[in-house]
Amino acid sequence: MDLYHEKLHQAGELLDAHDLDLWLILVRETSEHTDPALKLLGHFSLTWTTAIMVTRSGRAVALAGLGDDEALRRTGLFDEVRPYTQSIGPELVRLLQSYDPQRIGINISRSDVSADGLTYGMYLNLGDYLAGTPYRERLVSAEHFVAALRSRKTPQEVARMRAAADLSMRIFTATGDFLRPGVSEREVAAFVHAQTHAAGATTAWDPVHCPGLNAGPNSPWGHTGPSDEVVRPGEIFHMDFGVQLDGYCSDHQRVWYCLRPGEHEPPAEAQHAFNAVKAAIRAAAAAIRPGVVGWEIDAIARQTITAAGYPEYPHALGHQVGRAVHDGGVGFYPRWERYGDKPYGTIDAGMVLTLELGVRTRYGYISLEEEVLVTPDGCEWIGPPQEELWLIR
């Protein structure tokens, strides 16, 4: 079973668990505007309005404009692909009548971008297609189903995420060899981009600020590009980076200290900060298991780092990773108003999440980010975590 069949099979099971009889994705001209949930099921390029449906029994059906139908058929995913010529509406109604679903999930969500793929114009069109039928009143948000389908990684998805993390680790290692006093953030970014492309991957987020780099304490922080700051003896070099490989992302942060002439180890203050950050991440990881609530894990890391004498980090401890680097749904969010309902979500087995936090020191920004896969009784690292503050000599 290939990855997309595996995901389709999972969709059938999750529809049942979420009491949905049918999931309906409605898209058009996907090269110009697609539904982010569509890529969970396959690589599709659709010109005309297309309805992709999965039933509670796991049956997959597509209604597509004549000309788009053959490519859908060739994916081998669908039990049935019906082409239409004039309008999708009458065919869609006929198809719904044959299944007579009581609850039809559509991709609308106020809080989860990844589950909110239906545009307002397409929603109006759908209402017209279903006018005068009982199905219009049976449309419900599929957001919780979509979040589960996206977040519960199948074995093949986990394998791809491990491969992405392995590549990231090789690039972090190569970058460590490249770093020397005088090298600028811009030069490091160009080096990392070349390594990424040579491996057949892309950066996990916009290459304008992936990798995110901080050379020393004066490098600007936030979603801006690399600066002209350079690696300097006696300073920290920090890199936030991930790749997208075979459709799946990685996301890690690593830190180096550049030794001064005659120095053999980092200053005690930098070492203390690194140890505290690492300890906070390890304490959080030790508490992760299915059924815990996101904010509880954030609180453990937050308490650990403040108990070590550092301020709270001004963000969440972690988000999910997958097809997107910010993969939507629940995560390790603090109970702050800006995070809405997200902190209260339950962590499930199969989710991949980050654990990330840092502290500012006079040597620079010492921040780590690790990835974990939630297992039935705990969690496992995706990519080996950073054990020591790496040294630039």
Next chain:
Amino acid sequence: MDLYHEKLHQAGELLDAHDLDLWLILVRETSEHTDPALKLLGHFSLTWTTAIMVTRSGRAVALAGLGDDEALRRTGLFDEVRPYTQSIGPELVRLLQSYDPQRIGINISRSDVSADGLTYGMYLNLGDYLAGTPYRERLVSAEHFVAALRSRKTPQEVARMRAAADLSMRIFTATGDFLRPGVSEREVAAFVHAQTHAAGATTAWDPVHCPGLNAGPNSPWGHTGPSDEVVRPGEIFHMDFGVQLDGYCSDHQRVWYCLRPGEHEPPAEAQHAFNAVKAAIRAAAAAIRPGVVGWEIDAIARQTITAAGYPEYPHALGHQVGRAVHDGGVGFYPRWERYGDKPYGTIDAGMVLTLELGVRTRYGYISLEEEVLVTPDGCEWIGPPQEELWLIR
């Protein structure tokens, strides 16, 4: 003035022409799901819910989550960038109160994918932000404004489209040198992809079926990938191809005839078909000027090709090209129900459109596609049109 400033200036003028006081784009996590209209104004990567607004006077203002704001400011496009921390709603209302727009255009469209970027969930959120204010009732579709902004190419956009077409032409020429008896569609696709990437471009549509290739009469037609069919003496080779270079697309079709041993020119029947296709495109081009209605131009080509003894082509004569290869809005569509209102749209100066049609012959599919820029008194080719049936020796 750079391209984005040029486009922003045009937006102000077009808002006035469309009697809109303010254009509001609302997006979040644009790496996962963006509004297709956003790329007309710039390359943005936004994490949190962001409102981008342009007023009738051409003033550009953005409301963005703290952390996204600095990158917006650095674009130099905005008169004001206001960061928010807790919720975008109250700031958005305050900003609207300061302009007090009577008609607020938002990106919703039932028929134009490029003008339908607002998701249903975001529409609900927007309704909540504006609850209790007069602005909720002042929201109207910006679709005609968005279509005009996209379709009326500025001088810098035209220059980029010419550059994309020039690159396409170089790749068509190189492909002609590569073609020889026995070369398969798959080998040609790989060659074309390598040429495209070496030039720093990408294919104009999904590389799975760009280039679209037809070697001889038995190659399958439609949105499927290249087949194992090969170039054969006595047969036609057809290629539908475009690049995306610096954000703008090209789209052309070219045809070759592979000479048999001892043959010095194409068979009369193939030559006749080529001449008829070329003549139909030229007749249509000669009639293009601002103010004509799309279906009238399609009808000229359709009459020309049927008068030459060939069947009607089963599609529209042409679509717009720009940031997307199918750039939305009006085009040269026949008055068929499936095209809705599109055939009745008026052609304006500054639009770039394709002229494409073909006929099936026993030698293969003889189809051409040219691009024209509509000028104040007619049209100009974008990329030199194909004058002769090219020969593979």
